Amino acid sequence: MKIRLTLEYDGANYSGWQLQAGHDSIQARLEDALARIFGAQIRVHGAGRTDAGVHARGQVAAFTPPRPFALDDLRRALNAILPADIAIITAAAAADDFDPRRDARSRVYEYRVLNRDRRSAFDYRHAWLVAGALDPAAMNAAARIFLGEHDFAAFRSLGSAERSTTRRVIASEWRRADEFLIYRVEATAFLRRMVRTMVGAMVEAGRGRIAPAEIATILASRDRGRAPAAAPAAGLFLIAVNY
Numbered sequence: 561m562k563i564r565l566t567l568e569y570d571g572a573n574y575s576g577w578q579l580q581a582g583h584d585s586i587q588a589r590l591e592d593a594l595a596r597i598f599g600a601q602i603r604v605h606g607a608g609r610t611d612a613g614v615h616a617r618g619q620v621a622a623f624t625p626p627r628p629f630a631l632d633d634l635r636r637a638l639n640a641i642l643p644a645d646i647a648i649i650t651a652a653a654a655a656d657d658f659d660p661r662r663d664a665r666s667r668v669y670e671y672r673v674l675n676r677d678r679r680s681a682f683d684y685r686h687a688w689l690v691a692g693a694l695d696p697a698a699m700n701a702a703a704r705i706f707l708g709e710h711d712f713a714a715f716r717s718l719g720s721a722e723r724s725t726t727r728r729v730i731a732s733e734w735r736r737a738d739e740f741l742i743y744r745v746e747a748t749a750f751l752r753r754m755v756r757t758m759v760g761a762m763v764e765a766g767r768g769r770i771a772p773a774e775i776a777t778i779l780a781s782r783d784r785g786r787a788p789a790a791a792p793a794a795g796l797f798l799i800a801v802n803y
Contacts, residue, residue: 563634564654565590565604565621570645572685572794577610577619586610586646590621593641597634600626607660607801608667611753613793615686618649618668618800620660660801666730667750668799671743671759671791687740688759688795694741694766696734701772702765703732703743705779706758713782715758716751717790725751725782734762741766744799756790764788 567590575583579591587604594602607620635651642648672687674680675694680687706729713725731746743759765772770788778786 561628562622562624562654562656562658563629563631564652564658564660565623565638566649566652567619567621568617568647568649569615569619570685571610571613571615573645574612576612576614577606577608577616586616586619587621589642589646590638593638594623594625596641597629597637598626602626605660607664608750608798609752610796610798611793613685614796614798616798619798620664620801622654622658622660624656663803664749664801666746666748666802668731668744668746668802669750669755670797670799671745671755672795672797673741673743673759673763673791674739675741676739685794686797688763688792690763692767694763695768696736696741696766698768698772699734699741699743699762699766702762702775703734703745705772705776706732706745710779711782712751712754712779714778714784714787715754715761716784717753717757718784722751727751727754746802753790756793756796757787759791759795760788763791 569586575585577586579585579587590604602623604621604623631651635648638648674683674687674689677691679689709728711726727747729747734743761775764770
């Protein structure tokens with residue numbers, strides 16, 4: 561029986577989800593905890609490779625245990641071993657052929673912008689501080705340009721190895737919550753740093769530095785050099801993976 565885990569984490573102290581030699585990662589911490597429980601090395605596969613500093617509220621991972629283990633007991637045991645900034649939300653049985661990455665129909669991310677002129681002692685690891693006025697209407701006009709199927713080559717990290725840069729965006733919208741502007745985006749899949757680059761462009765539109773329509777031109781160009789710099793990792797959260 562394969563086990564499916566849903567977990568949340570604060571990514572500020574980690575090099576990202578994926579195992580990396582000489583670096584601390586979420587995957588490494590989870591595999592170490594499972595090794596302590598089962599007395600054997602177990603490979604865990606995740607739904608998405610969140611980058612260094614990126615957070616998750618609904619990451620999904622799966623593994624095959626070497627022996628049966630009660631699911632509620634496993635969740636409690638993992639939470640007792642894992643550091644405080646990684647928590648297992650649920651542990652459930654899954655089909656033997658379940659693949660958390662390939663079986664996903666869509667993924668949902670949120671990005672948080674703290675829009676004020678002073679920094680926060682509490683939110684500095686979980687939001688991008690942007691001082692000065694931002695126009696949510698312009699940002700939403702830009703956000704709507706990303707809806708549908710497009711080639712996002714201009715909005716990915718240089719050096720990415722994906723064979724196709726075409727992705728389908730299902731939802732793309734900003735909302736205000738007190739001093740925060742929160743962007744929610746859902747797509748069938750994402751390229752590396754795609755959301756952060758999109759956010760960087762939309763904030764430039766909100767500042768009035770580029771017209772929202774210019775984002776369509778950047779998108780059509782497929783030229784990463786024409787898009788603004790990616791927004792910082794701190795504001796990005798993987799919210800959910802849908803199956």
